[in-house]
Amino acid sequence: AVDIPSGIDVHTGATDGPHVHAALTVTFGGLKPAHALGDCGRVELVDIGLDLPQSDVFELEAADVAALWPVPGPKDDKYTQGVTGILAGSATYPGAAVLCTGAAVAATSGMVRYAGSAAQQVLSQWPEVIATPTVSAAGRVQAWAVGPGLGIDE
Template identity: 50%
Template sequence: GLRPAAEPYARAARRGAVVAVDLPSGVDADTGEVPGVALRADVTVCFGTYKPGLLIDPGASYAGAVQLVGIGLEPPAAEVTALQHADVAALLPVPGAESDKYRRGVVGVAAGSATYPGAALLAVAGALHGGAGAVRYVGTAAEEVVRRFPEVLVTEGGPAGAGRVQAWVVGPGGGE
């Protein structure tokens, strides 16, 4: 954590944009632990390599957007990789002219309920915006799901009767 003498400065820094250099003050570089008061950054600029504490909560939630700046170091091969937006985008397949919903993948959603339809709607919206070829919904919020997203394939009953699905989103809001 921060030394007591630094705490007033950390509180004052909350009034504007905060840029941390290498690591937000008060966050343990190796574990991400925050044993006391810590500075919450909007952006953390780190040099040479990422510190594990920037990638592990609670430290990650104090780091804001993390930007790595190369300084000519050759770090050892990483045991763990933190994917950035560009890394994930490069891994996703780009649909071609021959692509159909099955080649792009079908996501099954078993979430929400008649009591908690918002959970179903959020999970379905995420699957649709994530680039799935099709989304299949199973659950008791089917009426709300189809009203908001008529393109979703709705199945009565459980996941066993849903048909072809490559990945499932299960929960939240499944309780009545």
């Protein structure tokens, strides 16, 4: 594709119908939000000599993420490292709860709290997690991940 694949919103990367699934998008002058958010394939920026302000859009490579990733120090605790809350799944369909909670554990949160009816199944896979039946009983959480499988219980 040239600039933006047809059918993709340049500001959001969203599609609301048929659109081009580009393997490669070549753009000129500067990156646009759709290049990071949309189905643009590999994006190549070609400098054509335009005098444009610096773009707000940039790409992080694995080395960039590694350099920016906070490494806990001797004075850090679970709250300085971040407490993630998971609200997903149900007792009837516990897979979503177990998988979402496992992702939070693997992402090295300082602590993970699960709130929901799949607490028994979550704890059988992730005993380091604090599990409660409701969000209000979960305690201090800095970021909630609300995911699949909700709405099965009352």
